[in-house]
Amino acid sequence: MRMPGKLAPILALCxxxxxxxxxxxxxxxxxxxxxxxxxxxxxxxCFFVRHNGERYGVSIPPDWGRPQLGHKLLVExxxxxxxxxxxxxxxxxxxxVLPELSLECDEIAPATPEIIxxxxxxxxxxxxxxxxxxxxxxxxxxxxxxxxxxxxxxxALGQTETIYFPFERDRASGPDAMxxxxxxxxxxxxxxxxxxxxxxxxxxxxDNGEVLVEREEMxxxxxEKIVGILEGLGAxxxxxxxxxxxxxxxxxxxxxxxxxxxxxxxxxPR
Amino acid sequence: xxxxxxxxxxxxLLVGASLTFGVAAxxxxxxxxxxxxxxxxxxxxxxxxxxxPNEEGRLRLINTGESINTAGHPFFEPLGENGRACVTCxxxxxxxxxxxxxxxxxxxxxxxxxxxxxxxxxxxCPSLPQGEEASHSLLLxxxxxxxxxxxxxxxxxxxxxxPEFDLEVVSDPTGCNLDPEWGMFSDDPAVSVxxxxxxxxxxxxxxxxxxxxxxxEYFMYNDKSLLPTDPETGEFVSVQLMSDGRLPTLRxxxxxxxxxxxxxxxxxxxxxxxxxxxxERAIYVAQGFSNQAGELGxxxxxxxxxxxxxxxxxxxxxxxxxxxxVFGTFNMWLNQRSEGEELTPQEEFxxxxxxxxxxxxxxxxxxxxxxxxxxxxxxxxxxxxxxxGCHNTVLAGMDLAPxxxxxxxxxxxxxxxxxxPLFKATCHDDAVPQSYLGRVIYTHDPxxxxxxxxxxxxxxSMTQQMRxxxxxxxxxxxxxADTLRxxxxxxxxxxxxxxxxxxxxxxxxxxxxx
Numbered sequence: 119m120r121m122p123g124k125l126a127p128i129l130a131l132c133x134x135x136x137x138x139x140x141x142x143x144x145x146x147x148x149x150x151x152x153x154x155x156x157x158x159x160x161x162x163x164c165f166f167v168r169h170n171g172e173r174y175g176v177s178i179p180p181d182w183g184r185p186q187l188g189h190k191l192l193v194e195x196x197x198x199x200x201x202x203x204x205x206x207x208x209x210x211x212x213x214x215v216l217p218e219l220s221l222e223c224d225e226i227a228p229a230t231p232e233i234i235x236x237x238x239x240x241x242x243x244x245x246x247x248x249x250x251x252x253x254x255x256x257x258x259x260x261x262x263x264x265x266x267x268x269x270x271x272x273x274a275l276g277q278t279e280t281i282y283f284p285f286e287r288d289r290a291s292g293p294d295a296m297x298x299x300x301x302x303x304x305x306x307x308x309x310x311x312x313x314x315x316x317x318x319x320x321x322x323x324x325d326n327g328e329v330l331v332e333r334e335e336m337x338x339x340x341x342e343k344i345v346g347i348l349e350g351l352g353a354x355x356x357x358x359x360x361x362x363x364x365x366x367x368x369x370x371x372x373x374x375x376x377x378x379x380x381x382x383x384x385x386x387p388r
Numbered sequence: 389x390x391x392x393x394x395x396x397x398x399x400x401l402l403v404g405a406s407l408t409f410g411v412a413a414x415x416x417x418x419x420x421x422x423x424x425x426x427x428x429x430x431x432x433x434x435x436x437x438x439x440x441p442n443e444e445g446r447l448r449l450i451n452t453g454e455s456i457n458t459a460g461h462p463f464f465e466p467l468g469e470n471g472r473a474c475v476t477c478x479x480x481x482x483x484x485x486x487x488x489x490x491x492x493x494x495x496x497x498x499x500x501x502x503x504x505x506x507x508x509x510x511x512x513c514p515s516l517p518q519g520e521e522a523s524h525s526l527l528l529x530x531x532x533x534x535x536x537x538x539x540x541x542x543x544x545x546x547x548x549x550x551p552e553f554d555l556e557v558v559s560d561p562t563g564c565n566l567d568p569e570w571g572m573f574s575d576d577p578a579v580s581v582x583x584x585x586x587x588x589x590x591x592x593x594x595x596x597x598x599x600x601x602x603x604x605e606y607f608m609y610n611d612k613s614l615l616p617t618d619p620e621t622g623e624f625v626s627v628q629l630m631s632d633g634r635l636p637t638l639r640x641x642x643x644x645x646x647x648x649x650x651x652x653x654x655x656x657x658x659x660x661x662x663x664x665x666x667x668e669r670a671i672y673v674a675q676g677f678s679n680q681a682g683e684l685g686x687x688x689x690x691x692x693x694x695x696x697x698x699x700x701x702x703x704x705x706x707x708x709x710x711x712x713x714v715f716g717t718f719n720m721w722l723n724q725r726s727e728g729e730e731l732t733p734q735e736e737f738x739x740x741x742x743x744x745x746x747x748x749x750x751x752x753x754x755x756x757x758x759x760x761x762x763x764x765x766x767x768x769x770x771x772x773x774x775x776x777g778c779h780n781t782v783l784a785g786m787d788l789a790p791x792x793x794x795x796x797x798x799x800x801x802x803x804x805x806x807x808x809p810l811f812k813a814t815c816h817d818d819a820v821p822q823s824y825l826g827r828v829i830y831t832h833d834p835x836x837x838x839x840x841x842x843x844x845x846x847x848x849s850m851t852q853q854m855r856x857x858x859x860x861x862x863x864x865x866x867x868x869a870d871t872l873r874x875x876x877x878x879x880x881x882x883x884x885x886x887x888x889x890x891x892x893x894x895x896x897x898x899x900x901x902x
Contacts, residue, residue, distance in 0.1 A: 154769055160752065162771045181602065184767030188757065188824050215763070219826040226754070226769070241776075244710035252717050257691045259717035262702050262782065263709045264600040286820075288611075289765075292603030295612045299604055333818065343613065350614040351606065 140172065142199035145372050146209060147325045149192050149216070151223035152185035155204050155238075158229045162239035164204035166227075167193060175203025176213040181292040183215055183284050190220045192285050192322065192330065194375045205233055212375040214285035268292055273300045275308065275386050281344070283378045285320065286332050288340045298344065301384050302351030310387035313348060313358040317341030320378030323371035332378065337364045340380050348382075424481035425494055428466035428473035428503065431459040439676055440481035444858035444900045445684075448676025449480050449589070450695040453666060462660035463667050468650030471503035474642070474664065477533070477585045477649065483673045483856025484589040488531040488867070495521070495528055508651055509534040513564035513580070526562065526582050526807060530867030533585065533649070534564065536578035537838040544619065544634075551841035552819035555579065558810040558830065565809050581833040582808060583631055584867050589673040590855055591638065593784035594628040596704030601788055605704075609789040610764045626704070627790050631849045631865045634839045638665045672698040674855045678901045680737035681721075690745075692716035692783055693901060698855060707775070707782035713749045714775045714785060715902070718742035737897060743890075744898025749775040753885040757824040759794035760836070760848040768824070774879070778851055785854030785902070792836050792848040794822070796882050797864050799847035800830040803878075808832040808866065815843035822846050833866060858900050872896040 140146055150167040157164060165185040166175045176185070176193055185191050195211015202208060227233075252259045271293070273279060279301065281294045290298070305311045319337040322330040341360045348358060367377045424440050426432060434456040439446045458464035463474045478484045494502050505524050507514040510533065516523035526532040541549040557565045557572065564580040565571045572579060597605040597615070606614055606624050615624045616636050627633035635641045642664045646652040656664070672695040676684055685694020692701075692715035707714035721738035725731055731739065755777050756762065756769035770777075778795075781788040796802025799822075813834060815827040822829055822844050829846050837845040849865050857863070862870045869875035876892050879885060887895070 154767075156771070160750075163754075163767065163769060165767065181765050183763075183765040184770075186762060186768035186823065188768060217820055217823075219821065219824070239771075242710065248711050252711070252719070256717050256720060259711060259713065260691055260697070260701060260782065261711075262600075262705045262707075263711045265602070265706065265709075267600075268603050290612045291765075292612070295603040295607050299606070335818070347612075347614055350617070 140170070140197045140207075142197055144197045145195070146174075146197060147194050147322065147371055147374070149190050149324065149330075151220065151225070152187065152189075152191045153225045153227050154185075154187055155227045155233060156229040157236070157238040158234045161237075161241070163226070164238050165191075166204045166206040167191060169193070173206035174209050175206040176209050176211070177203050178211070178213050179291060179293070182212065183287070183289065183291075185213060186215045187223050187226070188219055188221060190216045190223055192216055194322070194373075202236070204238065205236060212282070212284070214287070214375075217286050268296050271297050271300055273297060273304055273384070275304065275384055277383075279382045281380045281382065282375060283320075283340060283380075285322065285330065285375075285378060286336060288336070288343045290344075295347075298347050298382070299351055301382055302348050302353045305348070305353040305357060305384050308384070308386050311354060311357050312385045312387065313353055314361070314381075314383040314385070315341055315344050315348070315358060316361045316363065316381040317344065318363045318377060318379050318381075319366055320374065321366045321369040322374040322377075323369035325371070329369060331366045334364055334366075336378075338362045344380055344382065423493060423497065424479070425490065425497075426458070426464070426475050426479055426481075428464065428471060428476055429459075430464070431457065432464075433457055434480075438480060440859070442481070442675075442859045445675060445679045445681075446677040447481065447483055447673060447856055447859040448685075448695050449484075450672045450699055451670050452672065452699055453670030456667065461663060461667065462656065463664050466503065466650075467646060467656070467660070468652035470506040470508065470651045472506060472650050474588070474645065474650075476502075476504050478588045480673075481859065483587045483859040484671060485585050485587040485856070485860040486531060487860050488529060488862055488870070491531055492528055495524070500524065506651070509536075509649060512562035513567055513570055515567050515569060516563065530582075530807070530862055530870075531584050532582035532867050534562075534580050535583050536564075536570065536580050539572055539577045539579045539838075541838055541841045549841040551837075552843040553813045553815040553829075553837070553841075553846065555834070556812040556814070558812050560809050561807055562809060565811075579811070579834070579838060580809065581835075581838070583833070583865050584862070586629075586631065586852060587673065587856060587860065588668050589671045590698050590784060590853060591669050591671070592703040593698070593701075593781060593786075593853060595626055595638070595669075597624060597626055598706070598788045598790060599704045600706040610760060610792070615790075627792075628786060628850060631852075632836050632839050633790075633792065633850055638668050672696075673859075674698055675858050675901050678737070680734065680897075681741055681901055682734055682738075684901055688720060690716060690718045690721065690742075695855075698783055701783040703784075704788065705782040706780055706788050708772075708777075708780035712782055713745070714780060714782060715745060715748075716783075718745040718898075740894045740897045741901055742898075744894035744896070747774075747887070747891050747895050748779075748898060749773055751885070751887075751891070752776075753883050755883060758796070759799070759823050759825065760845060761791070761793035761795075763823040763844075764789070779854060781853075783855075786851040791851040792845070793851065794825075794835070794847035794849075797847075797866060797868055797878075798831050798833040798835050798849065799825060802882055803832070803866075803868060805832050805866070805868075813837070813843070813846050815846075819843040835865075854899065854902050857902055872899050875899075 152165045154163045192214040195209040198208040317337045317340040438449045625636040674695040721742035754769040762768035778787045779785045813829045821827045836848040863875045
């Protein structure tokens, strides 16, 4: 496993416990308490987990849901040898905040010089140009600086869109919401449209052999929420067919996060 | 027109005239202002601008619509059975809300006979002896009105929402939740909670969809469900209007308030609804003059101050960036003199306000265990400032997201009140628990959960706009903070921010000019 040079002191500390490091591309599937890492006075926290003596930072899709103290984290993904994440080895995949309280997950790691040097969690500061603009005309400080809008996804008739969910959640991410918005627009513009929504319940085989199964109603909950959103966004009444798959799948321990999903298909009449 | 109402018109005009002629008495903070109460049915004229003295200076109200004579206007007329009008609880002098100080003065002036103290919600419970001050203690001390919410919750169309939690009354200091006629076990079961009236002004900021909040203005940021739609137009609407978001439109709120707070038997007519909405959309308020900082608004002052900024500003925009800084720049009030030169008292205060604006925007702290907020996907904790965290709407200062959250004001352990009812909520096993309190929650007000029936919403309420604060203490939905200092102290304690005394004073001065 390649170790970024800046991380050596941090990881050396972690290695004081018995370390069984994972190798690059190894798939990991475990539950652990997240630790919030303070990154300095003017920056946000990041999160890492300790697992088998290793410090891992979890790289997750945008708006998937960041870890939370007070809750355990289900980590599923491949160990990456590219760069670091929150001062730890990066795992590319998914991390789900488990809904039940786990009050033992309460650690905030203080910012150390090594962490501060990584410049994590920084938000953009004002530029010199902006500063000069405001100095010249203070009213420009109220000219709106909007964040860049999320990209509009391309959707098409007959093309299945899949939305993946965190464990026991029906919350889609922001980019997924944009997919639904575009699908609803497509449906509204398609005479005689048919929309298929297939919603699934997930299960997960952890590395320690334990199996996590979602609540039985998760598939229905996901499906009905999606149907409500599509209808609310203008999909024609009666055009949506919902199939709910409440049977828990047999987990394999690899990419089980893909079992927590919904499939959306917009079709024109034949 | 009676002599009394003529006098009141004169008073209003005099206040208005002070804007033009700079009447010195209006800027003397030490002088106790005379009663500025506008009673239902009184005649006043609302032209372009009115000013109302308060302890920090003067609140300024701008009317962007036609000049209004309040006589005969449905916002100002006692339309219901109890003699109240909308203006009873939304006084122009109090930034279109109602301060506890005004309430106390009105009790003293009328011996508690004013319709403001109507049994239905101006007392701790309608079954209490209404002539006694103690029966109105929550209104008199904290400015709280009783809000009875149906139990179990009901949707707008009246259908029952099966709640995800059971609710027990642990303590009932007002007696209303266990009252045989008004309580949870009565023929018409209701949960009585006690809340402050929100300012009915600067409405475009409350009603505009949240621009610039991902993923899209039609979605709630939190759970990516859709915002509600206006039942009359079918258009998406914001949910910033009410603390629990139960009625998202001005017409809906007015209709509900007329039957509950005014005890009106008939429905408001279309024309009455139109006039009320038109008036509410036309009114902007903010502190217009500070006894210590001087004129607020105009050349050389921070561009976000004064009601003119509210009138001209962009609604529904996210300001948590280093340019907008929510309320714009205050830098012209910093470093007004060369080093070694002595600041005037006014410049000293202005510098404090500017430092307060910087603390508001720049001082980061761990925001942790805020239900319906940290669990939005942001992480628990995350490290932000007041402005980049919960108070991010340009010029208005509430959370644009839109921001239902359990800050700890309604739920234990962060806030414990002896004067409010205490409920024990036990969430069902199949419900998603409240993110940081789990399945058993002690709460003084279940808040949004009384609308949605969701366990995870228990204690959550909508953040408020921050304008006209000097005119409308106490603060927070349950009136927890009697002063701006108490408000700052609550946040300091809740989030372990460790503000210095100077930072606290700077924040207070900053908020006093909004």
